[in-house]
Amino acid sequence: MTGDGFDVIVIGGGGAGLAAAVTAAEEGASVLLFESERELGGSTQLSAGLFTAAGTSVQAALGIEDTPGRFFQHYMDLNQWLLAPGLISAFCEHAGPTLEWLIGLGVEVPAKVSANAHMPGLCQAGVEDVWRGHVPKDQGYGLVQVLAKAARDRGVEVVLNTRVQRLLTEDGRVCGVVADDLGVRAGAVVVASGGFAHDRELLARYYPAALRAGEDLFVVAAEGSRGDHLRFAEAVGASVAGDGWGLMLPTAYFQRLHHWQSGFPPKSRVYVDASGRRFMDEDASYAVSTGIIEAHGGSVWAVFDERARRSLPPGYAHWDADHVAAEADAGRTVRAATLAGLAAEIGVPGETLEATVRRWNDQLPHGRDDDFQRHRTLANKGSRQNPEPIDEAPFYAARVLPAELVCTHAGLEIDAGAAVLDERGEVIPGLFAAGEAGAGVLGQRYVGGGNAVAGALTMGRIAGRNAATTQR
Ligand SMILES: Cc1cc2nc3c(=O)[nH]c(=O)nc-3n(C[C@H](O)[C@H](O)[C@H](O)COP(=O)(O)OP(=O)(O)OC[C@H]3O[C@@H](n4cnc5c(N)ncnc54)[C@H](O)[C@@H]3O)c2cc1C
Incomplete structure (x- = not known):
């Protein structure tokens, strides 16, 4: 000193x-x-x-x-x-x-x-x-x-x-x-x-996109993330950069914890937007996945079947077979006996959803994804088994949106x-x-x-x- x-x-x-x-x-x-x-x-x-x-x-x-x-x-x-x-x-x-x-x-x-x-x-x-x-x-x-x-x-x-x-x-x-x-x-x-x-007012001012998640928003950043630097900046006339930017991760609406605790969605799932069509590699890196989902309306559907639900590994808080069943019982996750019925409930064209799942079933379980190259992502993650087909009733649809706030x-x-x-x-x-x-x-x-x-x-x-x- x-x-x-x-x-x-x-x-x-x-x-x-x-x-x-x-x-x-x-x-x-x-x-x-x-x-x-x-x-x-x-x-x-x-x-x-x-x-x-x-x-x-x-x-x-x-x-x-x-x-x-x-x-x-x-x-x-x-x-x-x-x-x-x-x-x-x-x-x-x-x-x-x-x-x-x-x-x-x-x-x-x-x-x-x-x-x-x-x-x-x-x-x-x-x-x-x-x-x-x-x-x-x-x-x-x-x-x-x-x-x-x-x-x-x-x-x-x-x-x-x-x-x-x-x-x-x-x-x-x-x-x-x-x-x-x-x-x-x-x-x-x-x-x-x-x-x-952790500061709602500063989020509204500098990263309002985070608040679009509404009540689904959850923050995993450390408690000390209160934005004191922005108050210091104002007091000394510092310029602020990065306005409007931050990292939101896409999650199912029922996740409230970082995925290490919440768990991971089933490998055998297809994401569809309001048109009922698939639009992305479901495992795309979060370097780009949030941007892709935002470009497709900001909230999309993860569609999976009973086999996928049953196969979820135990030990996680949210992506767990019983938890998903409970969400469906409560009517928050949509469940239906047929894909056409599921489509009607989530408001997407039934024939399109059926075609989407048919194409997914024709390719992903056979180790290829001509449209979105997900087989490459899975290989890079060391995931050796191909996804299972999505064909066992009942079928499920859970809303997926950028709702996990990691950093600003x-x-x-x-x-x-x-x-x-x-x-x-x-x-x-x-x-x-x-x-x-x-x-x-x-x-x-x-x-x-x-x-x-x-x-x-x-x-x-x-x-x-x-x-x-x-x-x-
Ligand atoms: C769950 C999770 C997983 C992540 N995983 C990754 C990853 O793998 N790779 C990656 O690149 N990024 C990751 N991130 C983001 C990354 O961790 C952070 O952006 C980065 O570590 C921030 O470092 P920092 O030093 O700026 O802030 P912090 O590590 O948050 O440190 C800031 C410190 O300042 C303290 N502080 C605040 N205000 C004051 C004050 N007025 N006076 C004194 N002290 C104060 C806080 O308490 C805190 O300890 C992750 C974030 C989270 C939450």
């Missing part, structure tokens, strides 16, 4: 904040980190820890050739070049080295093929051409444990249960924070306080060095941001599993380094 406070104050002890704090300490800075909750971790700790990065040792060990340049091209194209190329270039360049840094600190990412975000290794994170989804052992919890230990080892002072109230400024420079009504001075401040998923993307606009910009596009001296609080990396399209954690840790690391060094 300097005589006049700390070199760096970090607001928030999730992935971005911990990465910033550890890196600033590695640069020799004295670091104070405030965390509003009783423990470190935030949404990062709840996450699968899936980390998207290019040109890594894990990819190389699996014989996968990849470069940050290729990653950049994919990232920008999927986001329709709506993001700042300078920032995304820095992110893509540094994501790989950040992953290597984490491995050096003790994070384990085995060099083996993984079928999903629950299996350590390398998986297909989204719709990328080259696999970039690095799944660490013990997922997000594992990442936070390793970073928290690194912070302790490097002398970062961590204050839990303390919510920063506002930023301190002096002569146009951010020079500290107020917490517990006490001012603490610092050479630079890193805002890493996560998103605003509107935050303080940052440049490639994680410095916060004001409304004129100029750097606000002494202020850095990263993670969901520091916007610009997370775009309209979520680049598959892994860009939020990778963005938080990579830009957190850049923020920590620059906060420690630019004041000297």
Whole structure:
């Protein structure tokens, strides 16, 4: 600590904040980190820890050739070049080295093929051409444990249960924070306080699409996601980027928990829109699935049969055979003896629904999907058995819509060095941001599993380094 406070104050002890704090300490800075909750971790700790990065040792060990340049091209194209190329270039360049840094600190990412975000290794994170989804052992919890230990080892002072109230400024420079009504001075401040998923007013202002889910909306982001960064932004005239963007996952209306607890819909299901036609690969990555469903009316039907219901594995809260039967008994999930009857109940043309299911039965159970290529997605997930036909009465239809709110993307606009910009596009001296609080990396399209954690840790690391060094 300097005589006049700390070199760096970090607001928030999730992935971005911990990465910033550890890196600033590695640069020799004295670091104070405030965390509003009783423990470190935030949404990062709840996450699968899936980390998207290019040109890594894990990819190389699996014989996968990849470069940050290729990653950049994919990232920008999927986001329709709506993001700042300078920032995304820095992110893509540094994501790989950040992953290597984490491995050096003790994070384990085995060099083996993984079928999903629950299996350590390398998986297909989204719709990328080259696999970039690095799944660490013990997922997000594992990442936070390793970073928290690194912070302790490097002398970062961590204050839990303390919510920063506002930023301190002096002569146009951010020079500290107020917490517990006490001012603490610092050479630079890193805002890493996560998103605003738990604040309805901020959702209405910055991500109204989330509220379209109505009473089906459920939030899986950490409790601390209250949007304090947007209040800080307003007070210091920071520019806000990412307005209107966030990540909603498609779920059945009866899911109220993240799929690890809610469970997974049956493999043998077909999604149809109001026309009664199939319109997507039912297992499409959530990099694109929400956008596809929104383009088809925002709410669609998952149609499956009695065999699929009966085969649901036990142990999950919602996608469970008894739970689905109870939903049908209550009339919330539609059940009918024939497909024509089901179509009449959900208001789609009966002959179209019958034709849709006939075509699905002609292809998917035989390992092919000429229309939507779902057999490729299933193979990438390591799913070896073909889906069963949809032909055993009764038939079911459950509404599917984007209703699970994972993260929000509107935050303080940052440049490639994680410095916060004001409304004129100029750097606000002494202020850095990263993670969901520091916007610009997370775009309209979520680049598959892994860009939020990778963005938080990579830009957190850049923020920590620059906060420690630019004041000297
Ligand atoms: C269930 C789930 C699964 C996910 N899986 C993945 C995945 O596998 N891969 C991926 O890329 N993304 C995933 N995400 C998204 C990703 O985890 C987050 O976007 C990312 O971890 C956010 O990191 P962060 O550091 O910005 O925020 P957080 O990790 O949420 O940390 C912010 C911290 O700041 C604290 N805080 C808030 N306000 C204050 C204040 N005023 N003062 C002090 N502290 C404050 C909060 O309590 C919190 O601890 C997932 C999210 C969830 C919820």
